[in-house]
Amino acid sequence: MQILELLELTFWIDRNIKSPAITQKYQQLQAVIQQNVNARNNQAKQPFEVQKNAVIDEIIDISTSSLTNEQERMLSSFGILDHLGQTGVDKLEGILFKNSLDIATAAVKVNEIVQKFNIAIQRSDQIQTNLKPLIPDYESQEEPENNENVVMRVHFQNEVSLENISDFKKLGNTWWEIGRGIAMAHDHSPEDIKVIGAQKGSIIIELAVIAAIATTTSTIILSALKVADRVLTIRKKAEEIKALKLSNQKLENDLEKEAEKEKKEGLENITKEISINLNINQNGDGEKVKVLEKSIRNLIDFVEKGGEVDFFTPDQDEESEEIEKLRVNFSEIKKLEKRVLSLEDKNS
Incomplete structure (x- = not known):
């Protein structure tokens, strides 16, 4: 901390x-x-x-x-x-x-x-x-001139824990791709994301990033959790039908297909939404879109496998619109994480 x-x-x-x-x-x-x-x-x-x-x-x-x-x-x-x-x-x-x-x-x-x-x-x-x-x-602290005023804390745990040097290489590359895609979307480079610390326990890497990169990261995670929430809600309905023993196999199958469709389309839409929000031209900025898409896919996969991304920004930055959006996103992320975990428990 x-x-x-x-x-x-x-x-x-x-x-x-x-x-x-x-x-x-x-x-x-x-x-x-x-x-x-x-x-x-x-x-x-x-x-x-x-x-x-x-x-x-x-x-x-x-x-x-x-x-x-x-x-x-x-x-x-x-x-x-x-x-x-x-x-x-x-x-x-x-x-x-x-x-x-x-x-x-x-x-x-x-x-x-x-x-x-x-x-x-x-x-x-x-x-x-x-x-x-x-x-x-x-x-009386002032905001740093380089705008590296957000600490993004990455928790390597559960299915994305670091057990050995091979895991370190693989997940290190994954986070290079995540950072590269989001940084490029903001006209920055991966080198603009600084490693400023590490903690023991589950391995935690602390990164210093500009507020815009942190906000985009939080938006991706929040959007992915919203998709997960909708998917799990559909699957919960399927489980309820099974519990009622209605023997309606077609309805169960239809709901499962609907859940898979919701997940596929939902995750595809995240890239489109982020691109629109950042004014990235799908045609003129093809490389940016491609790298961003891979970044989003890797980040969602990391979170789905139990990895955690936490954000910290000093209270002095609360006047910043970007920081305020980040805080709202993170607050919603925490609420949705609890709801999704609850739905997962009920569906398991």
């Missing part, structure tokens, strides 16, 4: 966790539940609907869609990611509902959440205190 990326996560925690006093609201809920635990048999139990709703009202609208995958993983390591947004609401209601007759357990579990938020905030504050001096002019 980039230092600036980590620092900005701490600011996000300040805005979304500390300022709304989420920890305190959980504490207030826990206090009422604990009071009921300590109450004697002849004492009336105190309702905690108000405190519960106060927590829910704060956490339900917290979205992590603006965060990078690495930032989300950091929140997960802090232990609080699952207690934000609708997931957090579901968890809290599950605790209170499942333990409605065992309020002592509910009190313990809510207190555990309080402790997780306390520890997360402490760690975030420590990180912010340590990192701020390293970037003293953070708030």
Whole structure:
């Protein structure tokens, strides 16, 4: 994770966790539940609907869609990611509902959440205190003149993991073709995409790219996910017909053909759409189109096989129209990835 990326996560925690006093609201809920635990048999139990709703009202609208995958993983390591947004609401209601007759357990579990938020905030504050001096002019930083203001993080994992030097050569060439095609579409060369870092675990290569290249990359991935979503939805209908045991083989076959047609046409249209968006003439820029088409095919194949592409850009760039589009794309990508994974699970 980039230092600036980590620092900005701490600011996000300040805005979304500390300022709304989420920890305190959980504490207030826990206090009422604990009071009921300590109450004697002849004492009336105190309702905690108000405190519960106060927590829910704060956490339900917290979205992590603006965060990078690495930032989300950091929140997960802090232990609080699952207690934000609708997931957090579901968890809290599950605790209170499942333990409605065992309020002592509910009190313990809510207190555990309080402790997780306390520890997360402490760690975030420590990180912010340590990192701020390293970037003293953070708030006044200007956009670099060469516009290399986006980090594109490529995760080699699942079916596209790097196990040996042969994989490295093959996937390195794949990403050269991906970078070349998209760079040429923007009148740049592959050399304009800089390797600036690498991480262990699943192998992660960090690339510095101009915003336009990152935005086009995100647009391709988003378009491919939309195609996958439509294809899987069609296949889900076919599975539902099988489950109903309607013995309509023709309808099942027709739906499968429709799914294959949707995938083929959808992926073909991505190249056309990108070419139109970038004003690439299908006839006059034949070489560009050919290279772009191969780039798109390789990128889609990489993502379909479990590879991941993540984007990070400093908050200072939010005035840029290109950066704003990238952020919107990435937010949509994350939502669609979850939906596609859900559909894949149901179809498997």
